[in-house]
Amino acid sequence: MDLPGAPAATTPTSPVPTRNARGVRVFAGVLVAAVLLLGVIVVLVGARPASWGELTAAVRAGDVVAVTVEGDDVGPEAVGHMAAVVLWTQGPWRHHTDVLVRLGDPEQGTGPTDTRLEIVEGSVQEALRALRPDLEITSKPAARTVGLLAGWRVPIGLVAWPLVVAAATLGLLIAGPEPRFATRWAWFWLLISPLAAVVALAFLTQAAVTAHRPTERRLTGGWAFLISLVAMGRPG
Structure with a gap:
């Protein structure tokens, strides 16, 4: 009221x-x-960013049985540094990691001095097979139709x-x-x-x-x- x-x-x-x-x-x-x-x-459809250490640990543990390596297809006479990408599937996710391959005699050429990439000596494929000889490795040329979104590797x-x-x-x-x-x-x-x-x-x-x-x-x-x-x- x-x-x-x-x-x-x-x-x-x-x-x-x-x-x-x-x-x-x-x-x-x-x-x-x-x-x-x-x-x-x-x-x-993308691949999440991961480190070379995560990949090698997964390979040793047997959690990864197959990888794809892009850009690691140079001859044994090559000298210098080149970038390579490794892709693999672990659990429900696809992963990728970028590495810097040091080719030939490490005494020849100084190469990059400031990089956050893991340095792999000689060949990514050889380094991975040393960890697991039966690892299935597919080699491909460096992809040109991919990009990065928040670190994820996606179609361009x-x-x-x-x-x-x-x-x-x-x-x-x-x-x-x-x-x-x-x-x-x-x-x-x-x-x-x-x-x-x-x-x-x-x-x-x-x-x-x-x-x-x-x-x-x-x-x-x-x-x-x-x-x-x-x-x-x-x-x-």
């Missing part, structure tokens, strides 16, 4: 999205689906996919409605940080859930810039 003179109770109502707002939500939802689909495809055509999604996400950030949880500048700094993949999914999800102008307190650009600096400074 309301007291005389008291204001009538009102029920909070959510604003009805306009046609433009509904379009933004649909567009963001499509981009979210594109990101998730890309992740599924990368896992299904997939490399353009995240670029298109990134451009569309940036366009939505600039021209779309005011985002929730963080200002435009805050989202921008986070989107160009090492956290970009997770941040992009979060940004697109909030845009797909609501396209209304937010009223809550949000992360500002300055704090987001500091967060991005901290993320960039973390060791990989």
Whole structure:
């Protein structure tokens, strides 16, 4: 029972999205689906990054019975350094590792002095057969139709996919409605940080859930810039 003179109770109502707002939500939802689909495809057809140590340990343990070596098909007279890629299947995943093969006499030529690749002497195939003589090894020329996405080795055509999604996400950030949880500048700094993949999914999800102008307190650009600096400074 309301007291005389008291204001009538009102029920909070959510604003009805306009046609433009509904379009933004649909567009963001499509981009979210594109990101998730890309992740599924990368896992299904790509090869995850691994180290030479992981491969040799798996070969010794008998967990790997066959490998493919790309770029290790030079003659015994060759001297210098060359890159090779080893691919294998272990469990449900395909793996790849890049190595640097040192050919010929190690005293001839200095070769690269700053590399994160594991150095293999002479031949990848010989090094692996020394660990397991019955290992099945397939040799192929270096592939030219592959690329890398977050370290995963994928068909080259997939490399353009995240670029298109990134451009569309940036366009939505600039021209779309005011985002929730963080200002435009805050989202921008986070989107160009090492956290970009997770941040992009979060940004697109909030845009797909609501396209209304937010009223809550949000992360500002300055704090987001500091967060991005901290993320960039973390060791990989």
